[in-house]
Amino acid sequence: MRENREGKEGCIDRGRWWACRTSLAALACLGPALLAGCGYQFRVEGAGPTIGGAHPAASQEPTPRLVIQSLVNKSFEPNLETRYTNYLRHEFSSGSGTEVVPDSEAADLVLTGEILSVSLPTLSFSQTTTLESRTEVVMMVKIEETRTKKVLWSQMAKGSSEFYVTSDLQFNRSLQNRAMEQAGRFAAADLAARFLLHVESGGLTKQAASPAPAAP
Numbered sequence: 001m002r003e004n005r006e007g008k009e010g011c012i013d014r015g016r017w018w019a020c021r022t023s024l025a026a027l028a029c030l031g032p033a034l035l036a037g038c039g040y041q042f043r044v045e046g047a048g049p050t051i052g053g054a055h056p057a058a059s060q061e062p063t064p065r066l067v068i069q070s071l072v073n074k075s076f077e078p079n080l081e082t083r084y085t086n087y088l089r090h091e092f093s094s095g096s097g098t099e100v101v102p103d104s105e106a107a108d109l110v111l112t113g114e115i116l117s118v119s120l121p122t123l124s125f126s127q128t129t130t131l132e133s134r135t136e137v138v139m140m141v142k143i144e145e146t147r148t149k150k151v152l153w154s155q156m157a158k159g160s161s162e163f164y165v166t167s168d169l170q171f172n173r174s175l176q177n178r179a180m181e182q183a184g185r186f187a188a189a190d191l192a193a194r195f196l197l198h199v200e201s202g203g204l205t206k207q208a209a210s211p212a213p214a215a216p
């Protein structure tokens with residue numbers, strides 16, 4: 001009797017399994033028709049996903065050519081103008097929305113500027129000596145349109161770098177020079193990033209399109 005009961009239950013389970021399978025197959029066949037009838041539609045528009053990201057749309061405006069002239073050094077630290085000018089040329093070449101060209105080539109824009117100040121504030125000290133100091137550099141630059149001499153953009157930037165002070169005066173000077181180099185690089189990178197944002201926001205186009213003020 002037990003075997004018969006187990007056999008009957010097995011038959012019932014297999015019967016239910018086949019019934020469920022048949023029902024699922026029917027729903028799979030009727031699924032698209034039911035979804036279409038209810039108003040659900042699946043569509044893919046556009047070019048679809050691209051591996052590695054889609055290519056940005058090419059700008060219709062040509063890349064402006066920029067000449068960076070040597071900075072004017074108004075600080076008490078000598079021989080900074082050449083190094084800081086080179087930092088500006090490197091940073092603007094890496095990412096500013098412009099093509100940096102030598103002074104001898106024709107350009108659309110020209111950058112001029114000044115090293116306004118270099119200061120050395122103390123960060124920490126003991127009763128007898130300074131333990132840590134900072135180099136702070138302030139620069140001011142402006143970019144003009146070469147043809148009209150119209151100022152399209154001007155910006156002040158500040159860079160800083162810390163260094164420890166030791167008992168070796170010569171080594172301290174090396175640390176200070178290193179900090180001044182880093183501060184100049186930071187200021188140049190900040191200026192290039194700010195000008196890139198200005199270019200990407202259409203600032204050059206707006207400035208060039210606005211009429212010059214009428215002479216009194």
